[in-house]
Amino acid sequence: MSQVSDVSLANQGFSAFRTELNNILGALNTLHLGTSAPASLAAGSLWVDTSGGATAYILKFYDGSDSITLGTINTTANSVDWSDSSVTFDIVNDTSPQLGGDLDTNSHNIAIDDAHFIKDENGNEQIIFQTTSSAVNELEITNGATGDGPILGASGETNVDLHIKPKGSGETVIGSGGASATLTSSGAYDLVLDTNKGSNSGNITITDGANGDIDITTNGTGKIKFNDLAYIPQQAITSTSNAVAWDVQAKPNAYHITTENTTFSAPTNGVEGAFICLEINFNGSHTIGWNTVFEFAASTEPTETATDAKTDLHIFRYNGAIWQEVGRTLNLSES
Numbered sequence: 001m002s003q004v005s006d007v008s009l010a011n012q013g014f015s016a017f018r019t020e021l022n023n024i025l026g027a028l029n030t031l032h033l034g035t036s037a038p039a040s041l042a043a044g045s046l047w048v049d050t051s052g053g054a055t056a057y058i059l060k061f062y063d064g065s066d067s068i069t070l071g072t073i074n075t076t077a078n079s080v081d082w083s084d085s086s087v088t089f090d091i092v093n094d095t096s097p098q099l100g101g102d103l104d105t106n107s108h109n110i111a112i113d114d115a116h117f118i119k120d121e122n123g124n125e126q127i128i129f130q131t132t133s134s135a136v137n138e139l140e141i142t143n144g145a146t147g148d149g150p151i152l153g154a155s156g157e158t159n160v161d162l163h164i165k166p167k168g169s170g171e172t173v174i175g176s177g178g179a180s181a182t183l184t185s186s187g188a189y190d191l192v193l194d195t196n197k198g199s200n201s202g203n204i205t206i207t208d209g210a211n212g213d214i215d216i217t218t219n220g221t222g223k224i225k226f227n228d229l230a231y232i233p234q235q236a237i238t239s240t241s242n243a244v245a246w247d248v249q250a251k252p253n254a255y256h257i258t259t260e261n262t263t264f265s266a267p268t269n270g271v272e273g274a275f276i277c278l279e280i281n282f283n284g285s286h287t288i289g290w291n292t293v294f295e296f297a298a299s300t301e302p303t304e305t306a307t308d309a310k311t312d313l314h315i316f317r318y319n320g321a322i323w324q325e326v327g328r329t330l331n332l333s334e335s
Contacts, residue, residue, distance in 0.1 A: 002026040003038040031059075037067055048073070161197075234279070248276045248318075255279040263289035272320035280304065280312045281334055288312075295322045305331045 004027045009020060032038045032047035041047065043064035048057050057073040071082040081100055091097045114131040137156030144150045154160040164172050175181025185191040185208065194203035202218040216224055235251040237244055239262035246254060249269035256262075258280065267276070280288060288304040294316065296302060304312050311334045315327040 002030045003032050003034045003040070005039045007040050037062070041067075248274065252276045255281060257281045258283050258286040258288075261287045261289075264291060264294065266291045266293040267318075267323065270318045270323070272318055274318045275326070276316050276318075276323070278314045278316075280314075282306060282308055282310050282312075284308050293322050294325065296325045302328060302330065307331075309334045311335075 002023070004023050007024050007027070009017065009024070012020070027038070027040070030048075032040070032045070033050055034047070035049070035051040037049075037060075038047060041062045043062060045062040047060055047062065047067070049060055049067075050057055052058060052072075054075045055077070057075060059070045059073060060067040061070055062068075069083050071080050073080050112129045115128065117125040117128040120126045137154060137160045140151070140153045140155040142151040142153065152162075154162040166172055174183060183191070188208050190208050190212075191206040192203055195201040200219055202216075202222055205215040205217070207213045207215070218224060232253040234253045234255055237246050237251060237254045237256050239256070239258070239260055242260055242262050244256060244262050244264045246264065246267045247269055248267040249271075252274065254277070256278065282305060285306050285308060287306055290296075290301050311332040313327075313329045313332065314325060316323040317326050318324075
């Protein structure tokens with residue numbers, strides 16, 4: 001360490017002059033190293049505060065009234081931490097630069113070479129960037145406020161696809177692995193599932209709306225194929241005040257356990273071409289009647305079994321106006 005009380009040479013003999021000059025030069029050569037500011041400070045002086053030890057030498061600039069901190073020097077790690085964020089330097093020769101705080105791009109961009117990546121803390125590739133020389137479309141990542149999810153989206157031209165591409169025979173997997181996964185549309189729009197961007201493809205369309213349909217459409221002469229059993233769950237319909245109301249959209253495969261003499265009212269929400277099935281389980285000797293919208297062979301209602309512990313089955317098809325019976329089996333044992 002070397003500090004002097006001033007850097008002005010007084011008139012004196014040669015020996016004393018040489019000693020004072022060497023002291024002044026030593027102070028200048030060591031940037032006035034010391035645990036406190038030297039007495040010789042003048043506006044524009046630089047000095048190094050060593051009070052923090054070898055890992056925290058502080059380079060300071062005296063402006064005539066205050067010593068301004070420029071940076072902290074760690075002589076153990078051979079590093080400098082500049083105090084002012086506007087300080088710039090060339091890091092090309094630093095093979096392991098580290099940030100002491102957040103990196104602010106200051107309205108500029110970060111350029112990354114083709115096929116280069118961002119590493120994780122273990123030095124492994126985390127995100128690899130691949131480039132297209134004539135690119136006009138890009139990926140956007142938007143964070144979300146409370147209650148809203150982040151967005152991974154496409155940007156660029158007016159209508160841009162977003163590709164999620166596995167490698168090789170890998171699969172595209174959705175969900176957290178801890179709960180059921182839901183694939184949905186954004187806003188009040190239909191959800192369409194097809195292949196090859198809709199070219200030579202059938203599709204499944206889920207219509208958005210209070211009474212939205214689910215349409216399954218094949219391509220050309222393609223067929224809808226079920227490799228396993230397909231079924232419509234059977235659901236109960238009941239009689240109130242000697243009448244049975246039947247919503248065939250909600251319960252196309254229904255059963256009714258009799259509790260009174262009753263009449264089957266005109267079904268609601270029928271669609272032309274639809275088939276419905278009805279199982280009547282007699283819990284007593286109750287009579288059954290039918291609304292005129294049900295049509296039977298020879299326009300004659302069947303005589304139901306009306307015997308306790310017996311079952312009658314009926315199948316109907318809707319032609320857009322009436323429900324035509326296409327099959328019946330009566331007097332089955334209840335099971």
